[in-house]
Every structure is written in structure tokens, then in C-alpha cells.
Amino acid sequence: MSSTAIMWFRNDLRLHDNPALIAALEHEQVIPLYIHAPEEAEPYAPGEASCWWLKQSLESLETALQEKFNLTLQIRSGSSLAAIQNLIDLHDVESVYWNRRYEPALRRVDENIKKMLNADGLQVKSFNGSLIFEPWEIENQQGDPYRVFTPFYKRAVQMPSLPLQQLPDRQVTTFVQVGSKNLTIADLFLTSTFRWYNKFEGQWAIGEDAAHDRLMEFVNDDISIYKDKRDRLADHATSRLSAHLHFGEISPRQILHVTQQYKHDQNERNDGAIEAFERQLFWRDFGHHLLYHYPQTQDDVFNQKYTNFPWQHDDELLQKWQRGETGIPLVDAGMRELWATGSMHNRARMIVASFLTKNLGLHWLDGARWFWNTLVDADLANNTLGWQWSAGCGADASPYYRIFNPVTQGQRFDANGDYIRRWLPELAHLPNKIIHAPWQASTNDRPSDKSDTLSPDYPEPIVDLAESRKLALERYGAWKDNAP
Ligand SMILES: Cc1cc2nc3c(=O)[nH]c(=O)nc-3n(C[C@H](O)[C@H](O)[C@H](O)COP(=O)(O)OP(=O)(O)OC[C@H]3O[C@@H](n4cnc5c(N)ncnc54)[C@H](O)[C@@H]3O)c2cc1C
Known part of the structure; x- marks a missing residue:
């Protein structure tokens, strides 16, 4: 042509x-x-x-x-x-x-x-170019969009997906001498020196080749343990592909192609682990499905029952949450991981989001906006899905009475306290028994040299977890009963 x-x-x-x-x-x-x-x-x-x-x-x-x-x-x-x-x-x-x-x-x-x-x-x-299926390709028997993930997923995996597109192996011979003045990437002023995000340097390999290297490393080393270890906060058992996917350095179809091939090579041995991973890529498609069909949910509740729900705005509490200074170790570890790396483990995202919206009673949009600015994988569809799920107002959301307890979550998914020690060095000296809830430590539990103050640099909890949970349940319960 x-x-x-x-x-x-x-x-x-x-x-x-x-x-x-x-x-x-x-x-x-x-x-x-x-x-x-x-x-x-x-x-x-x-x-x-x-x-x-x-x-x-x-x-x-x-x-x-x-x-x-x-x-x-x-x-x-x-x-x-x-x-x-x-x-x-x-x-x-x-x-x-x-x-x-x-x-x-x-x-x-x-x-x-x-x-x-x-x-x-x-x-x-x-x-x-960026989804397994277009948002309009998957519909229920009535021809409507899905609002719940499991039936969406069951339908999606039955559909034939697009084959990979092959790049023609030819040079484009005619080089267009573009006359108008070209800018350079530097001219876009995407970053500036001495900003907080410059510490990400060296932590991420970016671009198409790096995305494929990351995928192959994950498939060869970690996919077989993904299902069992994906929730363990200190382990690097997940793919860390989300930013590569957001910027389209790799497509979900390319990932599925590799995982299917791996499954085949393994004679279906790691079937469950591979499916657990692939399922997450369909969660990503589901997020886009919802944002496409319900565009207002980018800043309005999906579940109309929660219109005008009395989430609060409180700059002081919000700032303490943003800085990782809530006095709740697991919440603070997650928030400091985000600030230091531009990312946060998925389970920590759920815990800090539940804490913000339920224990602190703050608006989910205040949390979503902070994530939007600080995540390298910030993605409107996935972020909206994650925040509305956590706040209880989304499609297929976590029920209002499910309030993550950061202490028991920590004991379960960070049993040795490694994640907390990594991000909160001021608590590194605490024994496992008290690291998730230092304020509950009895005198006997305290390290002998720190019997008066466990950690002078670490704040007391900004809320009482049990009390704030009770208040949240009352608030949500009353709303549920009286909502139109
Ligand atoms: C409050 C909250 C906010 C979130 N904001 C974002 C966001 O802005 N951008 C983003 O990409 N993800 C977001 N997530 C989803 C999830 O936390 C990240 O996709 C995941 O942690 C990325 O790590 P990974 O690539 O190692 O994931 P893996 O576990 O290896 O999963 C593979 C891929 O599947 C997709 N995926 C995994 N979990 C989810 C999920 N729950 N929802 C949708 N897609 C998923 C991602 O593209 C991910 O790269 C959010 C979750 C919560 C609870």
C-alpha cells in the first residue's frame, strides 16, 4: 500500500x-x-x-x-x-x-x-490492544453487562480469544521527513529532579523487553507457588506486571499465551496455580468492563444504595494514613512501601483501603486519589474497582461487615513480621509476638531494654481498632436498613 x-x-x-x-x-x-x-x-x-x-x-x-x-x-x-x-x-x-x-x-x-x-x-x-476481550464482547444471557465477577469470568473463559498479532519483519523503507518541529521526551517535563519519586530509580526495569523478562522470570520461578503464596506480604510471589500492563508494554494476550504454553509443557501439572494467576488478568478485564458500562463510577458509587453515604473528609487523619503514621504497623508498612517503591502488595492495598474507609470512616475517593498519584500502576479501571470493592459500594464488593483486622491479617499473612520490619525499621527490634499490635504488649512481652517505650519514633494508634470497627458496623448497618 x-x-x-x-x-x-x-x-x-x-x-x-x-x-x-x-x-x-x-x-x-x-x-x-x-x-x-x-x-x-x-x-x-x-x-x-x-x-x-x-x-x-x-x-x-x-x-x-x-x-x-x-x-x-x-x-x-x-x-x-x-x-x-x-x-x-x-x-x-x-x-x-x-x-x-x-x-x-x-x-x-x-x-x-x-x-x-x-x-x-x-x-x-x-x-x-490492551484487554483480553472488549468490554462489550462479554454479556449475560439478557444481553446486559455483568455486575458480578464469577459469572463474567465463567463466560469469558469460554470465549475464543484473539490470536497474537505477528509483527511484519521488514524495515519501513521510506522515512518520513516530518517537517514540523519534533519535541523530545525531555520537553514533556514528565519528571523533575529532587522529587519524591526519584528514589524509584533502580527498583524497576521499564519497557517492552523488561516486561517480557519479568514475565519469563515469574513463570519460571514463581507461578507454581503463586496460588499458595500470593497473599504472603513479604514474599515476592506475584508477577509485578501491573504497570507494564497499564502502559501496554505487554498485552494480557501475550501473557496468556506464555502461561498456556507453560501449562502445556508442564503436562497440566501446575494447573491450579496457573489458573489462579490467569484469573487475575480477567479481574483486570472485569474492571474495564465495569468502567466502560458504568463510566460514572470513576467518582460515584456503583451501588446506588451508597449514594450520599456519610463518609468523612478529615485532612489530619488522611495525612497520617498517607504518611504511614497511623500507629497500626501493617497499615503503615503498606503505606511506606507505596511511598518508597510506587507499588504495594495487593493484600496490603485491601487492608489499608479497608482501614481508611471503615476504621477511619474517610471517603474512598480520598484514598483512591492518593493511590492515583503514587502508584506506578495507577489505572482508573482497576483502582476504582479496588477502592469501591474495599469500601463496600462497588460491584461484587466486599460486604459492609467485612472489616479487615490489620492485626490478625498481619499474624496470618506476615507471621514472622518480615514485611513490617522491612518498611518500619523503627519496629524491627520487636519480637514477633507483639510486632503486629505493639500497644497490646504486656510488660513481660517487651524487650528488656525498651520496657518503658517500645519505640520512641513510632506513634500510638490513631484509632482503637475494636471501637472503630463497632462504629463502622453501626454506621453501615444503619445505612443499609434505611437506604432507599
Ligand atoms: C484499593 C486497591 C487499589 C488498586 N489499584 C490498582 C491500580 O491502580 N492499578 C492496578 O493495576 N491494580 C490495582 N489494584 C489491583 C491489584 O492490587 C494490583 O493489580 C496488583 O497488586 C498488582 O501486582 P501484580 O502485578 O504482582 O499482580 P498479580 O497478582 O501478579 O496479578 C497479575 C495481573 O492481574 C491484574 N490484577 C491482579 N489483581 C487485580 C485486581 N484485584 N483487580 C484488577 N486487576 C488485578 C493486574 O493487572 C496484575 O498485574 C488495586 C487493588 C486495591 C485493593
């Missing part, structure tokens, strides 16, 4: 199994494009930790495009429509390709751009 196409990269920062890129490469000339337009994503412009990751992911994509196809990634900022139209005017572009996004604000942007370009006679094609 002798014409020019724009490949518009967004959250699909990879070359392989990228259907939009593969379609664009059918053309003789390809202009790969990235547009930084955070205002178009408002109120969910990428947070600081996301921007830190994005910068390196773009650098990795830029290098890969250059090495594989001799293509220069075009970088723009500002209005996406204006940037695309500018390239169209200058280069006689015929087609524009992208992989779909599902966040409500970004869907509106894409729909508008498609309409405008179609009206100008351009061919615009979009593809599924």
Missing part, C-alpha cells in the same frame, strides 16, 4: 502484538506519534508516579522503533486533534490507527477525533 499512516501510541507502548501498529505497517510510510495531553484526561491526568514510569517507557519505545524500523517517534503536546491534523496537513496522511482506551474522558476525546477525521475523508481504525 503506497500511502502514509499515523500510528498514534497511547497506553500500548510496545511493538509486538500491537494490532494498530501492525495495521499501520501495511502502509509504505508510517509516522509513529505520541501526544502528551494530560488535560484531556482530566480529572484523571496521570499522577506523578505514572509520569515517572511513562518517561522511561517512552524512551524504551523510541529506541525500539529506531532500531527495528528506523522510525523516529514523533512527540507532541497539547491538543491531540490539532497535533494529528497538523501532521495530516504536512504529510498527505491517509489513515490513522490507534488502540482503544476506556477511561470516560479519553473515550470522548477519541470519539470526537474519529468523527472529525472521518468528516475530512481520513480512514480511522481502532483496535483492542
Whole structure:
């Protein structure tokens, strides 16, 4: 095909199994494009930790495009429509390709751009580049979206999934001399020096190759123990692929392809463990299914019963939670892990979210916004799902009376206190018996040299766990009985 196409990269920062890129490469000339337009994503412009990751992911994509196809990634900022139209005017572009996004604000942007370009006679094609199934492909017998995970999952695993898309092994011979001034990734000012997130440096390997290395390492070393150990807070038994998935450095189809192959090679030996892992990828699809069909849930409750539920706003309590200074060791360990690494173990996410919304009675959106800014894997669909699940107001949510007890959770999933010791060095000297609830320690339990003050640098609990649990149950119970 002798014409020019724009490949518009967004959250699909990879070359392989990228259907939009593969379609664009059918053309003789390809202009790969990235547009930084955070205002178009408002109120969910990428947070600081996301921007830190994005910068390196773009650098990795830029290098890969250059090495594989001799293509220069075009970088723009500002209005996406204006940037695309500018390239169209200058280069006689015929087609524009992208992989779909599902966040409500970004869907509106894409729909508008498609309409405008179609009206100008351009061919615009979009593809599924980041989910196992499109949100509209899975529906119940009445033709409605699912609201509960298990039937969604049962339906999804019966569906034939798309095969992997093969990248053509050819150089794009005609290099487009893009006339308008190209920005560099540095010009986007995604990060700045002396900021809190710079300590993530060296903790993560970013980009398409790194995502595949991580996957292979996980499959070879950990997938067989995933089911048994995924909840153990101190073990690194999960895949740590979530940010790679969010930025599209790897697709869920590629992951499933590898896990299915592994299952086959193992003669189905680790069947249960592999399925337990694959199931999580369907939770990710379910989150996108819900956000697509119920876009208002990005900042409104899914379960209408909770409209106007009296969650509180309290800056002082919120700040103590954010800083990991609640005096509840497991909650603080999770929050400090987040601040130090840009990530947090899934079980810790559930515990800190339950503590914020139920024990402290604070609004789930206050927690969700903090996660949005500080997680490298911040993802509107998954974050909304996780927070509404924890607060009890989501689809298929944790029931209101399920309030995680951080002490018993710690005793169960961090029995030796390793996770707490890793993130709260000021408690490292405490014996296992009291590390999860130092305030309950009797004089006999205390280390001899610390009999007066267990740890002078560590705060007393900001709430009484039993009392705040009782109050939360009363609050939720009364609401449940009186809600419309
Ligand atoms: C309050 C709260 C907020 C959360 N916010 C986010 C978020 O912003 N972004 C995000 O990607 N995940 C979020 N999660 C889900 C989950 O905690 C992370 O996906 C997981 O911890 C990532 O680690 P992993 O890649 O090692 O996961 P693994 O256990 O190895 O799972 C593999 C993949 O499945 C997906 N997945 C796993 N668990 C879930 C889940 N519960 N819901 C949806 N998808 C899942 C992820 O893409 C993950 O990479 C949140 C959970 C909670 C309780």
C-alpha cells in the first residue's frame, strides 16, 4: 500500500502484538506519534508516579522503533486533534490507527477525533490492544453487562480469544521527513529532579523487553507457588506486571499465551496455580468492563444504595494514613512501601483501603486519589474497582461487615513480621509476638531494654481498632436498613 499512516501510541507502548501498529505497517510510510495531553484526561491526568514510569517507557519505545524500523517517534503536546491534523496537513496522511482506551474522558476525546477525521475523508481504525476481550464482547444471557465477577469470568473463559498479532519483519523503507518541529521526551517535563519519586530509580526495569523478562522470570520461578503464596506480604510471589500492563508494554494476550504454553509443557501439572494467576488478568478485564458500562463510577458509587453515604473528609487523619503514621504497623508498612517503591502488595492495598474507609470512616475517593498519584500502576479501571470493592459500594464488593483486622491479617499473612520490619525499621527490634499490635504488649512481652517505650519514633494508634470497627458496623448497618 503506497500511502502514509499515523500510528498514534497511547497506553500500548510496545511493538509486538500491537494490532494498530501492525495495521499501520501495511502502509509504505508510517509516522509513529505520541501526544502528551494530560488535560484531556482530566480529572484523571496521570499522577506523578505514572509520569515517572511513562518517561522511561517512552524512551524504551523510541529506541525500539529506531532500531527495528528506523522510525523516529514523533512527540507532541497539547491538543491531540490539532497535533494529528497538523501532521495530516504536512504529510498527505491517509489513515490513522490507534488502540482503544476506556477511561470516560479519553473515550470522548477519541470519539470526537474519529468523527472529525472521518468528516475530512481520513480512514480511522481502532483496535483492542490492551484487554483480553472488549468490554462489550462479554454479556449475560439478557444481553446486559455483568455486575458480578464469577459469572463474567465463567463466560469469558469460554470465549475464543484473539490470536497474537505477528509483527511484519521488514524495515519501513521510506522515512518520513516530518517537517514540523519534533519535541523530545525531555520537553514533556514528565519528571523533575529532587522529587519524591526519584528514589524509584533502580527498583524497576521499564519497557517492552523488561516486561517480557519479568514475565519469563515469574513463570519460571514463581507461578507454581503463586496460588499458595500470593497473599504472603513479604514474599515476592506475584508477577509485578501491573504497570507494564497499564502502559501496554505487554498485552494480557501475550501473557496468556506464555502461561498456556507453560501449562502445556508442564503436562497440566501446575494447573491450579496457573489458573489462579490467569484469573487475575480477567479481574483486570472485569474492571474495564465495569468502567466502560458504568463510566460514572470513576467518582460515584456503583451501588446506588451508597449514594450520599456519610463518609468523612478529615485532612489530619488522611495525612497520617498517607504518611504511614497511623500507629497500626501493617497499615503503615503498606503505606511506606507505596511511598518508597510506587507499588504495594495487593493484600496490603485491601487492608489499608479497608482501614481508611471503615476504621477511619474517610471517603474512598480520598484514598483512591492518593493511590492515583503514587502508584506506578495507577489505572482508573482497576483502582476504582479496588477502592469501591474495599469500601463496600462497588460491584461484587466486599460486604459492609467485612472489616479487615490489620492485626490478625498481619499474624496470618506476615507471621514472622518480615514485611513490617522491612518498611518500619523503627519496629524491627520487636519480637514477633507483639510486632503486629505493639500497644497490646504486656510488660513481660517487651524487650528488656525498651520496657518503658517500645519505640520512641513510632506513634500510638490513631484509632482503637475494636471501637472503630463497632462504629463502622453501626454506621453501615444503619445505612443499609434505611437506604432507599
Ligand atoms: C484499593 C486497591 C487499589 C488498586 N489499584 C490498582 C491500580 O491502580 N492499578 C492496578 O493495576 N491494580 C490495582 N489494584 C489491583 C491489584 O492490587 C494490583 O493489580 C496488583 O497488586 C498488582 O501486582 P501484580 O502485578 O504482582 O499482580 P498479580 O497478582 O501478579 O496479578 C497479575 C495481573 O492481574 C491484574 N490484577 C491482579 N489483581 C487485580 C485486581 N484485584 N483487580 C484488577 N486487576 C488485578 C493486574 O493487572 C496484575 O498485574 C488495586 C487493588 C486495591 C485493593
